[in-house]
């Protein structure tokens with residue numbers, strides 16, 4: 306009798322101190338994933354991401370919203386990507402607002418990001434051009450639907466992570482040039498010290514103006530029986546391109562997901578439900594692309610490079626898979642903060658010159674793309690003056706994720722990785738909005754395309770301020 310009371314007291318004590326719970330059941334993980342087709346249904350659509358007006362009348366391949374929802378009883382959070390490029394905060398906010406209630410998680414526990422394909426319909430208004438309302442609504446619904454289905458698919462799961470290196474496909478595209486290598490910018494100045502996408506093999510190249518990040522970080526989620534649910538990867542490379550005109554395409558982001566699914570499910574199992582969801586998110590690729598400047602490659606046929614890059618990524622991820630350790634109890638945490646930044650303002654001289662360029666009837670008398678940049682200069686002149694941007698940090702197990710709503714220079718991503726107490730870690734760019742390129746103050750001094758007013762919209766110190774907030778958010782979620 307005494308012994309039984311003693312036992313009961315011991316058990317009660319253990320329960321009260323929390324040590325009674327089994328470690329594996331502390332945060333039992335459930336995961337769900339889904340895609341929603343966001344290929345346009347009305348044609349033609351205007352493509353975004355280039356200077357001249359390009360129309361698409363069909364799809365080379367499908368555009369998708371891809372979502373993965375993770376839940377460990379304490380916390381539910383989600384990652385969603387869309388095959389698109391410049392997605393404004395208003396669209397993402399509306400999608401999160403609609404999805405939050407349906408999916409049982411707060412809007413600030415949803416990370417939304419564009420993949421960075423440049424062969425996608427416009428969803429962001431320009432100074433003289435409006436995004437088609439029907440497609441803005443279609444993408445918004447696609448995000449909500451992917452999240453809702455992913456939530457419906459929640460099932461007991463285990464999660465692991467890994468990294469691999471793909472250095473062959475990343476090249477810094479900003480170069481210090483030898484004598485004669487700098488050309489006048491669209492404002493008619495020759496003040497740039499570096500040049501973006503310089504001509505290859507003409508002996509004018511000196512050295513790249515920044516690093517590259519060859520790392521792929523991935524999160525892998527599967528059922529307790531070992532059936533893959535989703536794999537979310539991150540790589541710091543711009544779109545690959547080589548998509549013929551006239552059609553939309555998800556570029557190498559969609560191809561990665563397709564090849565991954567084909568390799569994981571080589572046979573009839575592919576049709577089992579729910580379908581596996583591969584996601585390739587974009588890292589910090591603002592100054593990095595797929596052009597080998599020092600060893601120029603012949604122009605490939607359409608889609609060839611897209612397939613090559615995707616298959617190299619899939620191959621390396623597969624090589625890293627056997628080392629992944631899966632856990633059924635995973636800490637999840639997410640923090641968000643809004644940061645208000647000034648937008649850049651042109652001087653009265655610059656405004657006058659922009660108006661003068663726009664009034665010039667013959668574009669041949671002007672520097673290259675002068676009218677496009679004059680227009681962008683005036684857009685900044687007319688801008689209310691500040692932007693409130695969304696910054697997020699996420700913890701998934703030992704993995705740290707940060708998000709930035711710009712095309713972020715790789716050195717910023719590398720620094721955030723290094724400073725993170727969660728390892729591995731990565732940044733998703735073009736997330737929760739779009740505000741142009743994000744160079745560092747030092748890169749601003751070097752000039753070049755990504756720093757030009759209109760390509761670049763936020764204050765010169767923006768990257769320092771963003772990094773400071775993200776460091777704090779990372780500390781918060783790492784606790």
Ligand SMILES: [Zn+2]
Pocket residue numbers: 354421543544712
């Ligand atoms: Zn881009």
